[in-house]
Amino acid sequence: MSLTIDPGIWVAALFTLAIFSFLYKDNPVYKFAEHLLVGVSAGYYLVQYFFSAVYKKLYVPVFINGEYWLIVGGILGIMMFARLSRRSEWVSRYPVAFYVAAWAGYVIPSYIQVRILQQVKSTMFNPFAMSIQEALSATVLLVGVITTLLYFYFSAEHKGGLKHVSRIGITFLMIGFGATFGYNVMGRVSLLIGRFQFLMTDWLGIIQ
């Protein structure tokens, strides 16, 4: 065992233990670490957004490069602060409308292409150009996609044939949720192992 003398690792290890102390119960050490995390994270992201957005996209182009049309973004940004007063709150609707509409305009063609057409295209297959096992898997995939979509079709009552088809859809959804859940559990456990590895290796030096 060889304890590190790096103050950074000591601080990281002590805060790691402070967060783990929540497993026992909510306690002052955990509360201190939790509140510090909120403050440090907010400060970190505030600085990052300020530099990447306000400084690089507004201050530099407008006041140094003379690209004055970019000041519109600044005006819209300032209008957001109208939210702080109830009387002038409506002014902030302009930047909100701008932001939401810019997203909406971007999303329509890109989502149709990526999330709909591309997904449908990837589900189609040529059974003569693949092995029997591959064709079987592709058929299961195709049936799964169609039945899952039909399960979410609420314009008609789920009875008769649609009821049976949507039940197959639920089956696929349950397998999907189970697999995703299992995958997620393994991800969290890996993260936990990673933290213990950090404590044992970098901090305590028990594992070399």
Add this chain to the structure above:
Amino acid sequence: MKRQGPIILAFVVGMLMMIQFFTPNPFFLSLYNTVLDWKQVVLGCTFILGTWSLIRYHLTRIQRKQDNWRYSYVTLAGLGFMVLSAGIWKTTTGPYPWLFSNVQVPMQSTMFSLLAFYVASASYRAFRARTVHATLLLVAGALVMLGRVPIGAYFSGTVFGVEISLVEISDWMLNVPNLAAKRGIMIGVGLGTTATALKIILGIEQTYLGRTD
């Protein structure tokens, strides 16, 4: 002006963003890039506004001496110190990157790793085989978990004369039935998002504007 103005703005901006996708005209491309820059600035200002709300919330807590109000000093001190250190020593040297690497990153990953314990108790409740569908959830979850650990490689058998290992079954579960469900959901989400986006541009969907006057 209070409501119609933002709706008209939304229509114009939304249509412009959509049109640029279908035309190779350099004017629309430049306009598209400018709108993206404006968007970034608005987002930056929104973050400043959010931080101001956080500061005000903690100042109110201290002022009213609400439960655990003393910890609000810790949050405010952490926030203030990060901003000051970035201003004094820049963002690439000094306490700003040091605090990020040695305080924020380890605490964040520990927070997420804590979920492993809670996920374990949630699994117990979710994975109880009471119905056919709950059993499917249990089997799929168990197979994927076993397939992701080294011991999973030792489980194998012969089905219809073909040698199959648990890892292969786990991979198949993830790549076929799981993908089918995810793809179905993704197509549904894509259709829903497109419809909502269209409603926003056309002014049918107005809830993002907040309360009515």
